[in-house]
Amino acid sequence: MQYDLLIIGGGAAGFFTAINVAENDPSLKIAILERGKEVLSKVRISGGGRCNVTHAEFIPDVLTKNYPRGEKELKGPFHTFMTGDTMEWFDRRGVALKIEDDGRIFPVSDSSQTIIDCFLSETKRLGIKVLTNHSVKDFYQEKDTWKVITSQGNFETVKLMIATGSNPKIWTKLNSLYHKTIDAVPSLFTFNIKDNRIKGLPGIATNASVQVKNSKLSSDGPLLITHWGMSGPAILKLSAWGAIELNSYQYNFEIIVNWIQDYSQEEGLNMLKVLKNKNPKQQVSKYAQFELPKRLWQSLVAASGIESTTRWADTNKSQLNKLSEELTKGVFQVNGKSTFKEEFVTAGGIDLKEINFKTFESKRYKNLYFAGEVLNIDAITGGFNFQNAWTGAYIAAQAITSK
Incomplete structure (x- = not known):
């Protein structure tokens, strides 16, 4: 024809x-x-x-x-x-x-x-x-x-x-x-991550910066915690720009997440010291800081070795350093990917x-x-x-x- x-x-x-x-x-x-x-x-x-x-x-x-x-x-x-x-x-x-x-x-x-x-x-x-x-x-x-x-x-x-x-x-x-x-x-895929810091937090979203460890690949924007790991625009942009590189890693790599993207680790530590002086009698995990979702804040506090009943006044230098690191340089292992929706x-x-x-x-x-x-x-x-x-x-x- x-x-x-x-x-x-x-x-x-x-x-x-x-x-x-x-x-x-x-x-x-x-x-x-x-x-x-x-x-x-x-x-x-x-x-x-x-x-x-x-x-x-x-x-x-x-x-x-x-x-x-x-x-x-x-x-x-x-x-x-x-x-x-x-x-x-x-x-x-x-x-x-x-x-x-x-x-x-x-x-x-x-x-x-x-x-x-x-x-x-x-x-x-x-x-x-x-x-x-x-x-x-x-x-x-x-x-x-x-x-x-x-x-x-x-x-x-x-x-x-x-x-x-x-x-x-x-x-x-x-x-x-x-x-x-x-x-x-x-391209356009989500990251499979099994980590106690985000376990039980699916549906929580916040703005964050994400970088692939030992790489120039980075992204920022809304990050969504899912049942299988992480998604949202910050992750999807990273997957698009890093499609070829991440494929070469067979989708096994580490990412560094800054949950308070406007602060460096040192700046985050300084802010934590201010909070310690300002709210000495307040329990650290009771009120979320840096406009983070409360459950995410509590999870990062716990990952820093700070118990739920610990007051700001009772935190030590090591704990504040660790919390600042979790907030600004949290390392997460990615093991595989999932298709974005359908x-x-x-x-x-x-x-x-x-x-x-x-x-x-x-x-x-x-x-x-x-x-x-x-x-x-x-x-x-x-x-x-x-x-x-x-x-x-x-x-x-x-x-x-x-x-």
């Missing part, structure tokens, strides 16, 4: 490409090939089922700072299509979006189904074929035509878009076409040197395009990975219909 454009991958980037191409040129025959029985499955689970569409950062050069891989390459594309454009795109199609306090942008409905319904209705309106259960076995270029072999038949197309994310079979095929891929490693993001993909970022076309093959996580681009949590998908798909669509 002959098409003008075939898109391999029925996810966010694939649908966004198809819709924009069809709107630019309604005469084109377009189909999306999805190996599974359902499309847009990652959109469905993203943001806890609410779909974190993008992030409220409207300056391109600042937006790129959220991409451990792809920061330099996305500067130009973000000047063409970014957050405000994304919001306007959905608004024109009747999808109302809202900005939350932390900058994340969701549909007002708080349901990812709203985004899915938008995409499905648009493909239907524009006559785009969505072919599920079509697992791609092979694709190759023959003269000016791309041949695509699937589990349910063979196709021909003038232009081909790869939007399959981290599908190893597709990456292997691209390698055979002499496209270099960077091996995939997990979302799975990887670092790795097509080597960015092989992509023309003015068109998102391959530098090796004419009429071969890429968008989304199939590229070696990934971001921290907060809607940034979707914004990469929208931007790449939009620019590719412009290029596909301009020639």
